[in-house]
Amino acid sequence: MKEFFQRWIINSIAVMAAAWMVSGIKADRWQMVILAALVLGILNALIKPMLTVLSLPLVVLTLGLFMFVINALLLVMVGFFLQPGFQVEGFWPAFKGGIVISVVSWVLGVVTGTSKAKIKVATARNSKDRSRLDSNDKDDGGGPVIDV
DSSP: OHHHHHHHHHHHHHHHHHHHHSTTEEESSHHHHHHHHHHHHHHHHHTHHHHHHHTHHHHHHTTTTHHHHHHHHHHHHHHHHTTTTEEEOSHHHHHHHHHHHHHHHHHHHHHHTOSSOOOEEEEOOSHHHHTTSOTTSOOOSOOEEEEO
16 A cells, blocks of 8 residues: 555656646646546556557557557546646647656656666676676776666
């Protein structure tokens, strides 16, 4: 249950960032942002898997970029369900908002440790680690190696 609330707060911050950054996404009150994040999470859990399977050829053909379209459609649905308190004024604001929500959610998820994505920063000390470096790079034996 703790993880659910952490993700809900992260998504609320991400939706708030999208409403602040993207013209065409408007929220009347902060309570509507929290409700929009909850509805978006429910739609992501219930409808997004079905849309992904139905559009799988397009997702594969576009190397996954069609997922941005699916995210935009889900954000338009949230705007439709929560009118007039939360409004999404068309596809392109939803598309831009979906990108903002994805990026902010990913960054906050990595920072808080709730995301499955991890960033590891280590220094190359032994020859096994140094062999991963490009041969053109100057290696002093203590530079950072970043694995994402």
